[in-house]
Amino acid sequence: MTDTEDTIVYRLGSNCDLDEVEEGKTYLGRVQGFAPFGVFVQLNDRVKGLVHKSNVKVQHSERDPIIVHVLQIRSNGNIDLEEVTPTVYQTRNVTKKTTTVLLADIGKKIGRTVLVEAEVAQVKQTSGPTIFTIVDESGTANAAAFIEAGVRAYPEVELGDIVGVMGEVMQRNNQLQIEVGSMTVLDPEDAARVRERIDAALDLRAEPADLPFLVESDVLSALRPQMRLVAKEIRKAVLTARPIILRHHADADGICAAVAVEQAVTALIRETSGDFDAEYFLFKRSPSKAPFYEIEDITRDIDFALKDNVRYGQKMPMILLMDNGSTEEDMPSLKITRIYGLPVLVVDHHHPDAIVDDYLIGHVNPYHVGGDYGITAGMLGTEIARLINPAVEDQIRHLPAIAGAGDRSEAPERARYLALAAPEYSADDCRDIALALDYEQFWLRFSDGREIIKDILNLGGNPERHEKFVDLLVEEANKAIEEQMGAIIPMSRDGCCRTVPISSCSMWRSSLTGSRSRRRARHRVRSMTGWSGSTRENRSSRSGSGRTLPSCVPGAS
Numbered sequence: 307m308t309d310t311e312d313t314i315v316y317r318l319g320s321n322c323d324l325d326e327v328e329e330g331k332t333y334l335g336r337v338q339g340f341a342p343f344g345v346f347v348q349l350n351d352r353v354k355g356l357v358h359k360s361n362v363k364v365q366h367s368e369r370d371p372i373i374v375h376v377l378q379i380r381s382n383g384n385i386d387l388e389e390v391t392p393t394v395y396q397t398r399n400v401t402k403k404t405t406t407v408l409l410a411d412i413g414k415k416i417g418r419t420v421l422v423e424a425e426v427a428q429v430k431q432t433s434g435p436t437i438f439t440i441v442d443e444s445g446t447a448n449a450a451a452f453i454e455a456g457v458r459a460y461p462e463v464e465l466g467d468i469v470g471v472m473g474e475v476m477q478r479n480n481q482l483q484i485e486v487g488s489m490t491v492l493d494p495e496d497a498a499r500v501r502e503r504i505d506a507a508l509d510l511r512a513e514p515a516d517l518p519f520l521v522e523s524d525v526l527s528a529l530r531p532q533m534r535l536v537a538k539e540i541r542k543a544v545l546t547a548r549p550i551i552l553r554h555h556a557d558a559d560g561i562c563a564a565v566a567v568e569q570a571v572t573a574l575i576r577e578t579s580g581d582f583d584a585e586y587f588l589f590k591r592s593p594s595k596a597p598f599y600e601i602e603d604i605t606r607d608i609d610f611a612l613k614d615n616v617r618y619g620q621k622m623p624m625i626l627l628m629d630n631g632s633t634e635e636d637m638p639s640l641k642i643t644r645i646y647g648l649p650v651l652v653v654d655h656h657h658p659d660a661i662v663d664d665y666l667i668g669h670v671n672p673y674h675v676g677g678d679y680g681i682t683a684g685m686l687g688t689e690i691a692r693l694i695n696p697a698v699e700d701q702i703r704h705l706p707a708i709a710g711a712g713d714r715s716e717a718p719e720r721a722r723y724l725a726l727a728a729p730e731y732s733a734d735d736c737r738d739i740a741l742a743l744d745y746e747q748f749w750l751r752f753s754d755g756r757e758i759i760k761d762i763l764n765l766g767g768n769p770e771r772h773e774k775f776v777d778l779l780v781e782e783a784n785k786a787i788e789e790q791m792g793a794i795i796p797m798s799r800d801g802c803c804r805t806v807p808i809s810s811c812s813m814w815r816s817s818l819t820g821s822r823s824r825r826r827a828r829h830r831v832r833s834m835t836g837w838s839g840s841t842r843e844n845r846s847s848r849s850g851s852g853r854t855l856p857s858c859v860p861g862a863s
């Protein structure tokens with residue numbers, strides 16, 4: 307190497323990594339340590355190489371500056387250096403290359419420093435670093451920024467900001483994470499450009515699958531545009547890390563509708579989210595006590611959402627109401643959702659009141675297209691779940707038949723869904739499972755019982771346990787019904803023989819069916835032309851399954 311003023315010695319910036327080191331160039335380094343075979347030299351805090359002893363020119367101490375020529379960068383990242391001793395030279399700083407990387411591609415950049423432009427979807431303060439969940443047009447990732455243990459890093463960065471993040475891609479507990487070197491809120495012009503790019507791409511990614519329904523149905527076909535809209539909004543919420551609260555009627559049909567969507571959404575969250583436990587904090591399913599979205603329900607939901615917003619920096623949630631939500635009884639709660647700016651979707655088959663639509667961003671209801679109650683929420687929910695995430699179809703294809711049994715659908719679609727579930731599930735099986743769901747929900751009160759319900763619906767991967775559990779629940783439900791007739795049921799399982807009068811034992815009836823029956827009666831009156839639901843009288847006349855359930859009990863037929 308010629309020793310002239312043209313000699314350029316590069317100084318590697320602190321963000322730089324192997325990407326910025328080039329063979330044949332000369333760098334200013336610092337002696338890091340000594341080995342029998344040579345001297346280790348740091349080009350910055352991240353990059354080091356080795357000067358073989360045959361290439362060492364002068365004696366050094368640790369931390370001495372040293373000028374080195376890059377002979378070779380090996381495929382494993384090791385750098386072979388040669389010491390040079392120019393007396394005259396120019397220095398030039400090397401800065402990190404700043405081409406933006408898509409979050410979907412950071413898996414290929416482990417150990418490298420990347421620049422990403424993204425929206426802040428969550429800001430969570432841990433006892434260590436601040437974790438920013440960021441979303442761009444391609445995916446989601448966590449960026450960890452550390453100032454001091456438990457201290458909020460970059461306090462100027464807020465939820466919803468568009469930021470430029472520079473940092474190193476690391477793998478922690480099998481999850482990719484960006485260790486933030488710097489984070490800046492983009493100026494309004496740049497932010498608008500990035501947001502436009504993200505929104506356009508998200509719109510495409512959120513587009514639901516295009517597939518035929520599981521069964522032939524004119525009503526479903528007519529509902530397809532609204533079902534696609536609802537599926538798209540749900541996909542968009544998942545892709546932007548917006549939490550979803552799914553509220554549903556606490557009966558077999560409502561549970562089937564909600565669980566179908568739960569399966570689709572949680573799988574999508576697992577696939578796309580930056581956090582291993584995101585499916586638990588980004589999706590919550592809650593049965594509603596009443597057959598509508600009560601003020602009590604929304605009060606709880608907003609209470610938790612605001613706390614999560616303050617404590618964990620989460621976005622405010624989207625509300626999805628299933629087998630619920632389309633009548634004027636829902637209005638007080640819907641008005642509250644508007645005050646808090648919560649988007650609301652409804653998938654229901656109760657006769658709708660037009661006034662609710664002012665408060666909804668999507669509403670699937672068979673009555674809108676000349677259909678009726680016979681297309682149950684579980685049928686609608688299962689088809690919407692397939693649009694959200696077709697991968698879950700095999701797990702949920704039997705749910706509409708159970709929902710149909712639970713709500714005693716008289717629509718021709720019920721038989722088609724039943725044919726689809728056969729031979730694994732007979733008509734009796736579906737009725738049993740529906741009764742088991744109703745009965746178990748009574749004991750669950752207002753918990754979702756996510757894993758227990760999966761067992762009852764045979765989604766838990768343990769068919770033997772499913773069968774035994776359903777048999778037992780059906781037996782217990784029948785016993786409870788008989789005992790109810792005898793005016794007492796035991797309410798405690800702790801060995802105490804406390805018994806309660808019929809007023810309490812009929813809680814099962816009233817919480818699960820009484821109010822629904824009341825509402826059904828109301829719908830019957832108001833939709834003389836369309837409603838084909840069974841009346842209490844013709845239900846009992848149809849009882850032929852050999853069980854002796856009173857007609858007022860869900861699943862009895």
Ligand SMILES: [Mn+2]
Nearest residue numbers: 559629683713
């Ligand atoms: Mn229903």
